[in-house]
Amino acid sequence: MQGVTLRERRRSADRALFHRSGALRPSPADPFFRELGRAANHSVLWLGCAAVCAAAGGRARRGAVRGLLSVAGASTLANGVLKPLLPRRRPPARTAPHFARRIVPTPRSSSFPSGHAASAAAFATGVALESPVAGAALAPLAAAVAYSRVHTGVHWPSDVVVGAAVGVAVALSTRRWWAVRADEPAAVRTEVAAPALRDGDGLLLVINPGAGSSDQTADLLRRGLPSARHLTLDIDIDPATQLDDLVAAHRPAALGVCGGDGTVAVVAAAARAHRLPLAVFPGGTLNHFARDLGVADIDATMRAVTGGYTTVVGLGEVTVTGAGGTGTRLFVNTAGIGGYPDAVRLRERWEPRIGKWPAAALAMIDVLRTAEPMKGALDGIPTSWWLLFAGNGRYTPRDQVPMSRAALDTGTLDVRYLSADRRWSRVRLLYAAATGTLGASPVYRQHDNAALSVRVDGPAVALAVDGEAPVDGTVFDFRALPSALLVYRSRVDQSLL
Template structure:
């Protein structure tokens, strides 16, 4: 114990000496800049503002922003709620620094560790995990914020070092629940013979102007890149698959490929038509998340155009579900390129759409809808391949997803010929609590409340005379009581750049 006390006194002497030396630095314009920078980082406002800007750009930049916010949350809780309560410490005396460098409003909480440093380093490190370039750009700003806490006299140097260590740990802790996705797109071992197309000659493209962020209509971009293409828009109230089928049937017959500029729901509908008419599919990501485009390695119209001009393509799987219900004559069918689900997710999508119609932006609407749907969730009694279960939700993926925990993030391959089936059981005591604990500890794969299987086909029947809506690729489908899922191996030919394979 005496050794610990001597070490603590030595650290305090070093801290005091460094603060005094900092106070002896000559006055420069940087003093005012550091004070403003320090105040801008109060309650992480600076980092949240940067995150909002970064989130406007799709793909890895948006994921980096989200990871950064998650890291800030973890770092802030660790430093401010845990660290400061466990290690009370007085802040440096104001007299150690000249008056012009002192913050007008000094914090009153424990000095150890620095919450500002923790959040700053957490954010910069998390950005770097997703995109090294972003991390390098933000790191100097984060370092300046951390140093500003010593420069303005509200923290000892070791407070900042401890906060920085917490920040690094918080950023890497996000990998525990949200692993990094692979930089390479998903693979397919099945080549496809696709026709090279110049300037859109023989190309029919459906553009959904309502996809993605409001106001970003891809029509002009598509027409400029492919001036000889036939461009159509969804007809209000019409079934998209029927509309495109009519276009192909009644058209001049010179269509050699079909394209789509929209989100995953639009891609799924056009993919179904492409498979039916045995036409290769061109995907231009223009939605909010663009999961399918990301998986096939097409990050924009430049990549799509390069593949179309070169005639590069592969064959990938499609998945479908047949739906039976009291309000359906015979049965309905829906194709999906990514995922289908029963339970809380379809209800969340419906609530999100209602909020968007009231003028809510998409992301805040989705957050509110997710919170409300989870709070109101009711378990569903269903038969899964003949075995009865009480289930909170059911997830079916087109292909085998990774990781096998609660949040699947990517597909290693696009031609497995299998469905990724996951469901959360509600017939186990304390199922939701056990699910949360297993998710936090990443032991979900061994939990009795969670099931995951890879199957070529799956039949689900809802019991107790109930019907539920199914969601496919983020779009809400009809009410049904019986659902038959199946994979169609290598049913769809797509254009993708050779380097993406």
């Protein structure tokens, strides 16, 4: 009896709200809601909103990708699963007194739940997860689309409420297999004093125009730090040799770098070798290290340089042994072997257009589709793997594709690899990634290591360091270097941690 009573109460509330909407007198809002509902057919409206968000870039672009994926999931669940399972008649719209000016052709599908409301709520929620500002701007539009289905007489109010709940739930569930990237700077353990370089006096600033640094960025740095010595790397000369010569000739108080992460790693190695603080000015395409430092724009770095605000961060180091001998490279972000270099290239090519996680997922699928497993040993234990990743510091999430760096000076490397030791390992990996169960998969391994030795049996393979593949080898000795580098970092950004 209690179930019948609740059902009747819901039906009474549905009828009351529906007829109250139908009793509203004709107004200019009638054609607006009618056309809005039509614009949302087949998610055309949300595709247009996604294009605007993508053009805005940054977090809004990531939100557009998450929003569209949420729409796809919500629409499939609402229209393909719930409607057939829970059929319900559409409301008798034409019997209400003022519906004649509003009515649209009545769909033949089940009334419960509203697919339009599900898609609207899914898109707005998906965008809001990445960009709360863009999500707040879209929320009134999504609410208007949901209400338009009652206003035009094609849905009961409860259809819209449940549809919206489905959309929100699907959008929130995307976090399980695509974590929301944190934009906060990575945590550090030690803050120290360094020279405050007024107007950049004593700063040797190296600019690499080939890494994406524009003439406009270089002009901004010259105006903001007029006393700094600005130099451009010669692409025909080994950068490490150039930097040693420049430091010997000018004896700077600090080194600065404007370029991509590969350039940053080279200058960071010189700064560490000469015991100089480093100022990082984002001038590349992605600028992961600068973002994790909390200096995502050049003004933030200039404030840190002129104020003398610094912190100590860790670095990663890999020693490579191959046919050409032995060499050592530092990395500020990540290094990897196996299919990882190819996956990095593909991900960075696609990331500006579709976002990091979709780009990483598609790159992994493409690499796994054609790759052969690598065989060798990890710390002397025989192993075979598809991809191996070593991150400087601690990356999150731990049980999914890494999206952001939580800490920069942990004294360890975040080591992850995709094991090829199990049968159907590629299928298992793709299934785990798609279902958000990667952390529980026996073919996904994550460890925190102070050091790791990797031996590859067979021909030499490429090593990727900070997105570049500089050398081939058969033995790779990775090592964490805690508190290895003094870097300028805004005090304002530090207080946010």
